[in-house]
Amino acid sequence: MNGAADMGGMHGFGPIGIEANEPVFHAEWEKKAFALNMAIGVANIWNLDAFRFARESLPPSQYLNLSYYGLWVVTLENMMLDHGVATSEEIKAGHAQAPVKKSKRTIAAADVANMVRCGSPYNRPSPGPALFKIGDRVRARNIHPKTHTRLPRYVRGHAGEVTRVVGCHVFPDSNAINAGEDPRWLYTVRFDGRELWGENSDPTVRVSIEAWEPYLEPA
Amino acid sequence: MSGHDHDHDHEHSELSETQLRVRALETVLTEKGYVDPATLDILIETYEKKVGPRNGARVVARAWADPAYRARLLKDATPAIGEIGYAGRQGEHIVALENTPKLHNMVVCTLCSCYPWPVLGLPPVWYKSAPYRSRAVSDPRGVLADFGVRLPADTNIRIWDSTAEIRYLVLPMRPAGTEGWSEEKLADLVTRDSMIGTGLPKSPKDLAK
Amino acid sequence: MNGGQDLGGMHGHGPIEPEANEPVFHAEWEKRAFALTLAMGMPGGWNIDMSRFARENRSPADYLAMSYYQIWLAGLIDLIEERGLVGEDEIEAGHSLHTPKPVKRILSPADVAKTLHRGGPTERETNTAPAFKPGDRVRAKNINPPTHTRLPRYVRGHAGTIERVIGCHVFPDSNATGAGENPQWLYTVRFDGRELWGPDGDPASEISVDAWEPYLEPA
Amino acid sequence: MTHDHDHSHDHGSELSEMQLRVRALESILLEKEYVDPAALDALIETYEKKIGPRNGARVVAKAWVDPEFRRWLFEDGTAAIESIGYGGRSGNHLVALENTASIHNMVVCTLCSCYPWAVLGLPPLWYKSAPYRSRTVADPRGVLREFGIELPKDTEIRVWDSTAELRYLVIPLRPPGTESWSEEKLAELVTRDSMIGTGLAKLPQENTR
Numbered sequence: 001m002n003g004a005a006d007m008g009g010m011h012g013f014g015p016i017g018i019e020a021n022e023p024v025f026h027a028e029w030e031k032k033a034f035a036l037n038m039a040i041g042v043a044n045i046w047n048l049d050a051f052r053f054a055r056e057s058l059p060p061s062q063y064l065n066l067s068y069y070g071l072w073v074v075t076l077e078n079m080m081l082d083h084g085v086a087t088s089e090e091i092k093a094g095h096a097q098a099p100v101k102k103s104k105r106t107i108a109a110a111d112v113a114n115m116v117r118c119g120s121p122y123n124r125p126s127p128g129p130a131l132f133k134i135g136d137r138v139r140a141r142n143i144h145p146k147t148h149t150r151l152p153r154y155v156r157g158h159a160g161e162v163t164r165v166v167g168c169h170v171f172p173d174s175n176a177i178n179a180g181e182d183p184r185w186l187y188t189v190r191f192d193g194r195e196l197w198g199e200n201s202d203p204t205v206r207v208s209i210e211a212w213e214p215y216l217e218p219a
Numbered sequence: 220m221s222g223h224d225h226d227h228d229h230e231h232s233e234l235s236e237t238q239l240r241v242r243a244l245e246t247v248l249t250e251k252g253y254v255d256p257a258t259l260d261i262l263i264e265t266y267e268k269k270v271g272p273r274n275g276a277r278v279v280a281r282a283w284a285d286p287a288y289r290a291r292l293l294k295d296a297t298p299a300i301g302e303i304g305y306a307g308r309q310g311e312h313i314v315a316l317e318n319t320p321k322l323h324n325m326v327v328c329t330l331c332s333c334y335p336w337p338v339l340g341l342p343p344v345w346y347k348s349a350p351y352r353s354r355a356v357s358d359p360r361g362v363l364a365d366f367g368v369r370l371p372a373d374t375n376i377r378i379w380d381s382t383a384e385i386r387y388l389v390l391p392m393r394p395a396g397t398e399g400w401s402e403e404k405l406a407d408l409v410t411r412d413s414m415i416g417t418g419l420p421k422s423p424k425d426l427a428k
Numbered sequence: 429m430n431g432g433q434d435l436g437g438m439h440g441h442g443p444i445e446p447e448a449n450e451p452v453f454h455a456e457w458e459k460r461a462f463a464l465t466l467a468m469g470m471p472g473g474w475n476i477d478m479s480r481f482a483r484e485n486r487s488p489a490d491y492l493a494m495s496y497y498q499i500w501l502a503g504l505i506d507l508i509e510e511r512g513l514v515g516e517d518e519i520e521a522g523h524s525l526h527t528p529k530p531v532k533r534i535l536s537p538a539d540v541a542k543t544l545h546r547g548g549p550t551e552r553e554t555n556t557a558p559a560f561k562p563g564d565r566v567r568a569k570n571i572n573p574p575t576h577t578r579l580p581r582y583v584r585g586h587a588g589t590i591e592r593v594i595g596c597h598v599f600p601d602s603n604a605t606g607a608g609e610n611p612q613w614l615y616t617v618r619f620d621g622r623e624l625w626g627p628d629g630d631p632a633s634e635i636s637v638d639a640w641e642p643y644l645e646p647a
Numbered sequence: 648m649t650h651d652h653d654h655s656h657d658h659g660s661e662l663s664e665m666q667l668r669v670r671a672l673e674s675i676l677l678e679k680e681y682v683d684p685a686a687l688d689a690l691i692e693t694y695e696k697k698i699g700p701r702n703g704a705r706v707v708a709k710a711w712v713d714p715e716f717r718r719w720l721f722e723d724g725t726a727a728i729e730s731i732g733y734g735g736r737s738g739n740h741l742v743a744l745e746n747t748a749s750i751h752n753m754v755v756c757t758l759c760s761c762y763p764w765a766v767l768g769l770p771p772l773w774y775k776s777a778p779y780r781s782r783t784v785a786d787p788r789g790v791l792r793e794f795g796i797e798l799p800k801d802t803e804i805r806v807w808d809s810t811a812e813l814r815y816l817v818i819p820l821r822p823p824g825t826e827s828w829s830e831e832k833l834a835e836l837v838t839r840d841s842m843i844g845t846g847l848a849k850l851p852q853e854n855t856r
Contacts (some may be wrong), residue, residue, distance in 0.1 A: 003440040008757035010781040012431040035690040039682040066487035094671030099807035109685030142626040241457040243522035250524035257537035259463035308547040329436030351437035383638035
């Protein structure tokens with residue numbers, strides 16, 4: 001979607017707020033917001049792409065005015081409501097209401113280290129040969145889906161070069177709307193800065209993105 | 220996605236804060252002699268009471284009733300509208316857009332809020348809002364559906380993103396069953412939205428209600 | 429600038445909410461903010477492009493969270509502060525604290541009607557010929573200036589057809605930065621919905637923008 | 648035009664409001680047994696104390712002293728880094744990017760906040776902020792300047808917009824005057840920012856510890 005999350009190339013956000021000796025978390029609630037999201041992810045009620053979609057679907061005015069973990073909290077609430085994990089009354093009350101419907105899947109403290117170590121790989125067996133190879137000239141398609149996509153607006157319509165064939169990966173555009181993993185070939189594509197930002201831009205800049213095959217066409 | 224949590228509860232306090240800020244600004248600018256309070260009152264009265272979509276409705280009604288005027292309007296709208304006495308700020312170059320059974324015109328300003336002030340007055344809040352400005356260019360049928368307007372699938376839609384000094388006035392189609400009506404009566408059928416392209420004129424039946 | 433104001437094609441802003449019998453102004457302060465902005469144009473000495481830039485030149489987070497007249501007000505405050513007409517301390521105090529800077533003239537009540545009727549025509553004499561004629565195929569250049577421009581992002585890089593040669597008009601990109609009127613030929617350019625939005629575009633829609641000659645190249 | 652950029656509603660009120668909201672969510676999820684309280688503590692401890700840029704620094708230092716490892720790192724970053732004991736969540740596919748005298752690499756995630764957690768821990772606020780996300784792809788030199796870095800005009804800057812599947816680790820240039828330094832000592836020169844590309848490795852004289 002062309003939402004507030006798609007910031008590449010926007011102006012007006014001001015200087016970068018660099019904080020010396022920045023702590024990992026800035027408040028106790030941030031730690032909890034982080035850990036709750038990680039822990040409930042294991043329950044597999046929703047996938048990460050769907051969570052990202054929910055987060056970027058917030059109205060841009062809200063998305064841009066919430067802090068980073070504030071966004072996580074609001075999104076977690078929305079996901080819990082959408083998936084029947086809790087009712088709005090429960091969220092308002094701050095407690096589960098009887099009869100409490102308990103979860104079947106959860107993560108135990110002992111499993112955390114293993115989860116952190118193994119992660120959740122998104123590569124899958126390939127359904128067929130890759131269409132592109134290293135060195136191929138490709139163009140990012142001009143698509144504007146209203147749902148989740150990992151193709152930023154600023155590369156659409158522009159031509160670049162395949163610099164890596166990453167493998168076959170879960171296709172987020174499909175996974176985010178619960179339409180299945182639909183694995184697709186994934187490539188790293190490099191664009192010239194002037195191709196993206198016009199002839200007056202810095203000639204020494206190259207920008208690379210990861211693009212799934214459906215995002216690309218031969219250039 | 221989810222529709223929860225979209226309310227902005229900081230709006231109330233912001234309003235009163237803004238109110239105070241405007242008052243401070245007006246006081247400072249008046250004390251410094253940059254603005255004359257009487258000027259402010261006249262400006263407000265002009266756009267609150269005098270200039271509004273009734274002006275545009277008179278233009279449209281005349282174009283419906285007078286083929287020669289219609290031709291002049293479509294050829295060069297600025298002087299044609301000037302004939303009726305409307306001109307000026309935010310309407311220095313006006314272009315009239317003719318709706319036909321095959322073509323529906325709709326006006327938006329994606330970058331700010333360009334609007335033909337002399338004929339329509341100040342734009343409504345929705346015209347200046349992010350939902351309209353973002354979607355009118357990419358999903359015009361969806362936008363029209365929000366306004367309760369459904370066009371035949373084969374009607375072409377022309378969106379005019381008023382990105383510059385040209386201001387657009389849509390000339391809607393004259394409703395059926397209005398033969399022989401006076402200009403004045405016809406003007407009653409012309410809604411503001413029909414001149415932006417997010418609506419259609421009223422039918423004689425609507426008017427009777 | 430690619431700021432919060434460049435909204436064409438964005439998703440996530442929610443439904444359009446027309447208000448039945450909407451009043452011209454929604455609060456007393458809106459009337460005052462509106463009238464102050466109009467009245468200050470003459471003593472302030474800025475042009476319309478400068479005031480547009482003043483409104484859009486803020487964090488998109490703020491721009492999108494502000495109401496329409498709040499944005500006008502913020503733009504006005506930036507303009508008068510930049511020119512030293514009013515100090516931040518004075519707005520804070522709500523009273524004039526310093527001697528006013530002399531200005532050429534102010535808008536008198538008697539001049540309001542005349543001034544509004546005259547407006548601010550932007551057409552200028554020229555002895556150059558337009559580079560394009562109706563029917564020509566053109567492409568909107570891929571430019572990304574950080575300052576004011578009237579070429580929206582969603583048409584950049586896309587091809588359209590010249591529909592109308594409007595005339596030679598003040599070039600906002602120059603005028604907004606105080607670099608002079610630099611009049612340029614202005615055209616109405618028509619784009620196909622599919623050209624702009626890809627397969628997600630409505631095949632029966634066409635979008636027109638008014639584009640100055642420096643925005644265009646032959647397609 | 649730099650006024651008015653502060654977000655006064657961002658802090659005080661949001662913080663206390665968020666505190667309450669998070670507490671509510673925690674209670675509900677614990678009561679419904681979607682999460683285990685000890686798991687929450689373990690997660691916080693892991694990312695607050697155990698995993699951080701110190702991990703990445705060890706990878707970089709090894710790449711500086713061990714040509715064999717260096718070759719392997721650029722060939723298969725995931726496997727090479729795993730051999731040191733780092734990998735896993737958000738680090739499944741790690742790609743090491745080699746800075747050279749003529750190429751400088753920089754990592755950003757314009758769409759969200761993808762970051763190589765396994766080697767750098769959680770990203771700093773600025774990495775997740777709109778100013779960094781919006782400008783790095785279009786004006787990397789301007790961004791570097793804000794970090795106090797001025798690169799030669801002809802240095803090629805490669806920006807990697809990390810769209811989730813691959814996580815990038817920049818291997819900065821080894822500072823001069825560090826010949827015969829131990830891996831451990833070298834690791835002290837490797838800053839977090841030098842592995843994102845918004846900084847350079849410290850010079851021996853800058854390493855005060």
